Amino acid sequence: MSEKPLLSVRGLTTEFTTPEGKIARALEDVSFDVMHGQTIGLVGESGSGKTTTLMSLMRLLPAGGRITAGRVMFNDTNLLSLTEREMRDYRWKSMAIVFQGAMNALNPVMKVGDQIHEAIMLHNLMDEDAAEKRVRDLLEMVGIARTRRDQYPHQYSGGMRQRAMIAMALACAPDLLFADEPTTALDVMIQAQVLQLLKEIQKALGLAIVLVTHDLGVVAEVCDSVVVMYGGKVAEYGTADHIYNEAQHPYTQKLLEAFPDVTKPGDTLASIPGTPPRLTNLPPGCRFEPRCHVKVAKCSQVNPPLLEVSPKHYVSCILREGAEADLR
Amino acid sequence: MTQTPMLEVRGLFKYFPVHQALLGSLTRRAHSSVKAVDDVSFALGHGEVLAVVGESGCGKTTIARTLIGLETPTNGEIVFDGKAVGARAKQPHISLKQLRQRAQMIFQDPYESLNPRATIFEIVAEPLVVHGMIKDRRERIAAVKSALEDAGLRPAEDYFMRYPHELSGGQRQRVVIASAMVLQPELLIADEPVSMLDVSIRAEILNLLRDLRQRRGISIVFITHDLSTVAYFADRIAVMYLGRIVEIGPAREVLKSPQHPYTKALISVAPVPNPRLRRERVILQGETPNPINLPTGCRFHPRCPVAIDICKVNDPQLIELSAGHQAACLLLTK
């Protein structure tokens, strides 16, 4: 990789201990790069590890969770080797997050503007007046009239609350924005507005965005590269074009076929029988083997590594192109 | 059409009174209301799938709930198989209880629509119990078993004694479908049946519904906000905006050549799973206004990209553009 990435994740492995003492491997050997000013999509179903990936990168894992292996380089710093205090400095200032269902995360009895103001004052050395000016600039940037600064969250619509949360995430001018299902609970039109906003902000600020979603359509609209996750592992990783037009992992292929396309009415939808694996009880070989339609005997024994099949296109399947040697 | 339609809705209105704040109720000002459904008419043929599409607040869920009698219409008529629902004064009529034996509803959230303390057997057998049908134990077990198996839960016996929280979202929605199908209804009202499910499971449920429709020939009213799922199996589409149908017609025609500016915008923002096909999108600004104080004239004009002056004054009616394809826009002429 010629250009130096902003964030480079290598071999990230995260485990949870359940209250009963069982180990759940939520992430295994997750690797990808986030380039400056680029949008990368983390796609997967429930339990695929996409949210855990975000939480691991921010080092905000809930109790019982810990990172057991891997490296997360942010520019030249390994985030995993920082102390909690140093890490706190990175959060929000260098990398900010818009949480899933964020529009419900606003404090209902505090003015929206005050909440953004608070976020700035908590982290920055800016004085009150400068912070106030920033609040108004941020609101304008996300398309909220300055006059609504002193309104309360219940006076905002869902879409506007989501915008306010994005403004709050941008408060300290981060280099990297994590967005966890930012459009899931929104109507299609509002969803389109929010995605457009993210694109505009990215252009204006040169921000890198990691978009976590289960919606392949959203990813196709805005992402430059895509990480498809399944059962806590990266199934396939490449540019958007690789994923949507040259998918090699059977899971990616099926997922695409299962997505209804408004431009092709009446098409049959492929379905993937079975359910995703339980993280406390993972299959010994490939995670997808129990549901795979092209599996061979070896799939149940070998846990396939993520290997490059063409420049910047990685697949973890022993049936990938040019992998005949693995089968013997 | 010479044949009586499965379902006919004539001039349906549903207004919800707004609870005024304390001051308002003291001063006894005129009560305002949420005009959730505001003069909607449509018909559904036997074995037909009609998709009702729109954003939240457009009244589509209220229509679904009104059809099955969970809400009482403020005005208008619902005619099921030629019989007026609940209208005792009219002949012929059909009672709500009789209607609910022949029409069933599937709710959006499979995590919420199953009683957490009932077993799957109890849930699926419940419609039989309620309507006092198939009293024989062995026959009842057989009916539940075949309903579960038709819904793709095999072997059915494995599920009988389990609780909803032991099942995945997709399995739960299958249970909901099994329970809806156990009475062999003629009409199914599905309110966003897949919007809470993962993509791979969504496809399975849609395939299941399509399959049931083909095998049993049941009619389906399919409520959704997602045009891409509609494209998949609806025969006709009704697009709603603020309590009204703004466009209705054969699915392919509406999707290929939408006439109403709102439909055009909706189709343009539907995500397409291919980055090579990123299209020009018509993103409407602002959000759906609240249905308490409706805009004057055409209710879409404040957000309409092509609105002209008369749109603020005249309220357009649905006009027939081609066979069965109607839209309500002042800019359209036959």
Added chain:
Amino acid sequence: MGEHWTLFLRNIQEFWRTFRQNKLGMVGGFLVLVATLTAIFAPALTSYDASEIIRDSNNRALTFAPPSVHGILGTDDAGHDVWSQLVYGARISLVVGFMAGFIAMFVGSALGIVAGYFGGKIDSLIMRITDVLLVIPDLPLMLVLVATIRQMELKISPLVVLIIVIGLLYWTSTARLIRSQVLTVKERQFVARARAIGAGHWHIIRKHILPQLMPLIVTNTVLILSTAILIESGLAFLGLGDPTRPSWGTMLNFAFDRSAISNGAWWFYLPPGIAILWVSLGCILLGNVLEEMLNPRLTAHHLEGEAGMIAIAEAESKG
């Protein structure tokens, strides 16, 4: 049906497995169990009758004999064996407490369900009654009621009077609690689904509302039991018990009336006090633990991310 039976056993086993891990709950359960067993097996635990007068070698009544002189807990002012009174008193205290508690629970749940489910005028009426009962001070009201009923000489046992009065005055908190719970349950989608299927009110209440309330009702009953036992003790202490069938409260009443304290006869007044504490503490511990266990239902949602999935996985591995 055999399957139902296995399902029931499975639920009980699951319940026991979780319950066992909770120390406070185990303590509470132990306290209540011991008291209940004592009441049931009272005759086997003592060789004296509660009203039997113990006599010394001179055939004089052995009054205020300390435990070192007679039996386990000595004797009272009239020479009755205190231990026997205590174990037989357990019967009276627990029966009155349990019966009154169950009446309160039954009336409260029924009225709460009706008020919450049907709403409207019926709801207003029931809630106004609870308001009235809540503002009247309980103790004076009960004193007056019990005394008045006794005056009428209806030939009802004083214990039954106590049971009815306590039971019919202590349902208000249950009714309010149940009503508020019904208000949330009836808005849930599975209730709408039941209506859409064509189910009637009775069916919906019985099959969909009641099962969701059971944990609350069970918990509340256990807590009400403790209140009922305490109230019974209070009333009996004030002399409203049945003197021929003494409960723990009556024993305390006797002890105070007959100057046990000035005589230093601690074995006469301490044991019933401790017994009351024992049972009510047991009920409260048990009730709190049940509340903790039964209320938060495991409802992990699929969009909650992996942590939720792990929770589901756990729940599945338990089942």
